[in-house]
Amino acid sequence: MNKLTYKLQQFMMGRNGTDALSKASMALAMVFYVLSILTRSNLLYLITIFGMGYVFFRIFSKNISKRYTENQGYLRMVSGVRNRWIQRKQYKFFRCRQCHKTIRVPRKKGKIEVTCPICGKKKITRT
Incomplete structure (x- = not known):
């Protein structure tokens, strides 16, 4: 088991890995997947496939600076919405x-x- 863990760590070295944007994209893809099952829509299933492809692209990307910039933009947007939601009362x-x-x-x-x-x-x- 340790050998497999070591190999996985070696493979992921120099790659982006998971971040907040990839986790949110994964959650959105799962929502589309559930909707595609409930509605039996091939279009929603296709959106799910592209969404999962985007998630894997982000996780395995070696262009870390570009993925970091995208993630920071996402976090800035989310923090503004979150702060406004907290302060609404x-x-x-x-x-x-x-x-x-x-x-x-x-x-x-x-x-x-x-x-x-x-x-x-x-x-x-x-x-």
């Missing part, structure tokens, strides 16, 4: 109509005037 989020910047204001303050920090556009709204 304390803050209300608005999007400026002019510059599309997301503005966070405290909840339960009644009617307030929200000013965009980027463009200065003002809006009166309830929180």
Whole structure:
């Protein structure tokens, strides 16, 4: 067993391995697989196959810097969504109509005037 472990470690040396993006892609591929079974859809099954191919491509890739950059972009996106989800009870989020910047204001303050920090556009709204 130790010999097999050593061989596997030697094979994976210099390769990307699993990261957060490959794990999320694997989970998404599994969701498509279950949906393809339930609906008996060949299209969803084909999407599953391509998704799994992408996961294996990421895991066995030797271009570590490129995979690292992709993973960092994914983590930045997910952390923004996660932080907003956590803060949803304390803050209300608005999007400026002019510059599309997301503005966070405290909840339960009644009617307030929200000013965009980027463009200065003002809006009166309830929180």
